[in-house]
Amino acid sequence: MSPYFITLIVNNQRYVLEIGNRPGGVKPSHTLAHTLRENLGLTGTKVGCNKGECGACTVLLEGKPVLSCLVLTVECDGKSITTIEGLEDSQTGKLDPIQQSFLESGAFQCGFCTPGMIMSVKALLSSSSSPTDEEIREALSGHYCRCISHYHVLEAVTRALHKSR
Amino acid sequence: MKSFQHVNVFSVEEAVSTLKDCKGSARIIAGGTDILAVLKDQILPDYPEVLVNIKTIPGLEYIREDSSGLKIGPLVKLADLVSSPVVKENLKVLAGAAQTVGTPQIRNVGTVGGNLCQDTRCWYYRYPHSIGGRLLCLRKGSGPCLAATGDNRYHAIFGGRGCFAVCPSDIAVALLALGAEIKTTGARGSRTIPVQDFFNPLGNALEPEEMILEIQVPNPPAEAKQQFLKYTIRKPIDFAIVSVAVLVVMEGEVCSEARIALGAVAPGPLRATEAEGALKGKRLDTTTLEEAAGLAVKEAKPLSMNGYKVEIARALVARALSACL
Numbered sequence: 106m107s108p109y110f111i112t113l114i115v116n117n118q119r120y121v122l123e124i125g126n127r128p129g130g131v132k133p134s135h136t137l138a139h140t141l142r143e144n145l146g147l148t149g150t151k152v153g154c155n156k157g158e159c160g161a162c163t164v165l166l167e168g169k170p171v172l173s174c175l176v177l178t179v180e181c182d183g184k185s186i187t188t189i190e191g192l193e194d195s196q197t198g199k200l201d202p203i204q205q206s207f208l209e210s211g212a213f214q215c216g217f218c219t220p221g222m223i224m225s226v227k228a229l230l231s232s233s234s235s236p237t238d239e240e241i242r243e244a245l246s247g248h249y250c251r252c253i254s255h256y257h258v259l260e261a262v263t264r265a266l267h268k269s270r
Numbered sequence: 271m272k273s274f275q276h277v278n279v280f281s282v283e284e285a286v287s288t289l290k291d292c293k294g295s296a297r298i299i300a301g302g303t304d305i306l307a308v309l310k311d312q313i314l315p316d317y318p319e320v321l322v323n324i325k326t327i328p329g330l331e332y333i334r335e336d337s338s339g340l341k342i343g344p345l346v347k348l349a350d351l352v353s354s355p356v357v358k359e360n361l362k363v364l365a366g367a368a369q370t371v372g373t374p375q376i377r378n379v380g381t382v383g384g385n386l387c388q389d390t391r392c393w394y395y396r397y398p399h400s401i402g403g404r405l406l407c408l409r410k411g412s413g414p415c416l417a418a419t420g421d422n423r424y425h426a427i428f429g430g431r432g433c434f435a436v437c438p439s440d441i442a443v444a445l446l447a448l449g450a451e452i453k454t455t456g457a458r459g460s461r462t463i464p465v466q467d468f469f470n471p472l473g474n475a476l477e478p479e480e481m482i483l484e485i486q487v488p489n490p491p492a493e494a495k496q497q498f499l500k501y502t503i504r505k506p507i508d509f510a511i512v513s514v515a516v517l518v519v520m521e522g523e524v525c526s527e528a529r530i531a532l533g534a535v536a537p538g539p540l541r542a543t544e545a546e547g548a549l550k551g552k553r554l555d556t557t558t559l560e561e562a563a564g565l566a567v568k569e570a571k572p573l574s575m576n577g578y579k580v581e582i583a584r585a586l587v588a589r590a591l592s593a594c595l
């Protein structure tokens with residue numbers, strides 16, 4: 106198969122990537138998680154289980170939370186992707202209020218699950234300004250935390266909601 | 271993941287001809303939430319050379335209402351099924367079933383067609399190749415069933431023949447209760463398969479170059495009450511241990527029609543026809559409901575470790591029916 110190019114818009118920046126089997130390129134079998142981490146150096150997105158069960162690899166694809174370990178990069182041509190690196194204000198370096206709330210609530214221990222959780226919360230708060238407790242739990246139901254920070258995470262979300270009011 | 275060729279197709283005809291040209295070495299990819307895990311773990315002896323991406327075919331992602339019922343395109347995402355006003359209003363069991371699938375991230379990507387065609391979750395079948403080598407068994411065409419003599423706590427209590435793996439699809443259970451049909455197209459033309467004929471003990475009725483084109487759900491009786499229940503250990507992520515979809519029509523005090531479909535208990539979703547018959551023409555009270563629930567599991571033949579599923583199925587049927595009163 107002859108190589109061809111795709112475009113990804115990651116955190117508002119355009120990347121043109123060659124698809125093919127050349128070393129250093131993006132193979133058809135590469136997942137978005139792999140490309141983000143290995144080709145683009147965006148290692149904030151974590152890979153835990155690598156098969157859809159833990160939520161650590163969650164990124165926003167066209168604004169919706171998806172598992173980047175179960176999405177092929179070749180299928181993202183022209184799509185817009187937001188990762189944890191894209192949340193801080195690129196001009197001022199100020200953290201997103203959700204990130205700030207996670208810090209203030211101490212809503213993590215090792216932090217491995219945190220980027221994924223924050224991305225799901227980001228999608229939730231972008232679509233709804235006053236989610237119910239049930240909606241918050243539902244939005245976070247695809248995330249596992251091995252260090253058991255779940256209750257602190259719920260507190261962080263409430264804090265972020267207050268900040269945005 | 272081992273490499274493969276990835277082909278975007280732009281029409282149904284192109285999808286079918288690509289599948290045909292590859293002579294069995296190609297697989298469809300829709301949302302990819304199931305097939306990518308199958309490929310990563312290399313559970314099957316044959317690894318596909320080509321993945322045919324059908325998401326590039328325009329016009330397969332619709333929910334359309336006409337006089338006979340609802341038509342659902344195969345690329346409709348489970349999240350969109352859940353939030354569709356007509357589905358929520360008329361097909362409560364379907365919205366309910368889709369809502370219980372996996373996690374929000376999986377429902378944002380996973381499709382209706384992929385849900386119906388997903389591979390079984392039998393843990394012997396799914397054992398990853400990278401940890402000591404894949405396990406071969408009857409379903410993979412080599413050797414006996416490992417679950418029959420092994421740990422079969424999540425396996426079939428009805429209708430297993432050779433292979434005791436259960437159908438993991440939640441929406442299949444709702445679609446069976448709703449009397450839905452699956453329209454397909456392939457190298458030998460188009461056909462319409464009722465949901466009860468779609469699944470077989472080793473998979474489904476599709477030919478290698480055949481794909482799902484549409485799910486057709488007839489209008490349920492206007493007064494029908496519907497309920498989907500799924501028993502799992504954890505609320506999100508888990509596959510059903512048992513699920514049930516029921517539909518009940520009352521005429522005054524008596525039941526004029528009842529449909530009961532059980533999930534995760536057999537190679538496909540299963541209608542409990544004897545229990546349905548026992549409800550017809552009856553007043554529904556605790557005694558009739560308990561009697562029907564008992565009949566729903568009367569023919570169960572549990573394996574060495576899954577007798578508990580019989581009790582769960584019985585209880586779920588009774589609960590789902592009483593929720594319809």
Ligand SMILES: Cc1cc2nc3c(=O)[nH]c(=O)nc-3n(C[C@@H](O)[C@@H](O)[C@H](O)COP(=O)(O)OP(=O)(O)OC[C@H]3O[C@@H](n4cnc5c(N)ncnc54)[C@H](O)[C@@H]3O)c2cc1C
Pocket residue numbers: 156157158297298299300301302303304305306307344348370371372373376379380381382383384385386387388389438439440441476480481482483507508509510
């Ligand atoms: C952690 C986890 C939890 C899950 N929990 C549940 C659950 O609780 N309940 C449940 O039902 N499912 C569950 N799933 C399975 C989930 O993969 C499916 O629900 C999803 O709908 C599959 O859709 P897809 O589009 O991603 O399928 P894909 O992975 O793209 O395809 C799956 C299979 O279907 C075939 N296929 C796809 N579309 C068509 C078509 N139109 N015609 C013919 N063949 C086609 C593919 O070739 C492939 O063999 C879970 C998955 C994960 C990873």
Ligand code: SF4
Pocket residue numbers: 390392393394395407408409410414415416417418425432433434435
């Ligand atoms: S239940 Fe089916 S898939 Fe599982 S080990 Fe037995 S034959 Fe294989």
Ligand code: FES
Pocket residue numbers: 151152153154155156157158159160161162163172173174175
């Ligand atoms: S790494 Fe993707 S869900 Fe676990």
Ligand code: FES
Pocket residue numbers: 212213214215216217218219249250251252253254
């Ligand atoms: S903080 Fe360690 S996994 Fe969540």
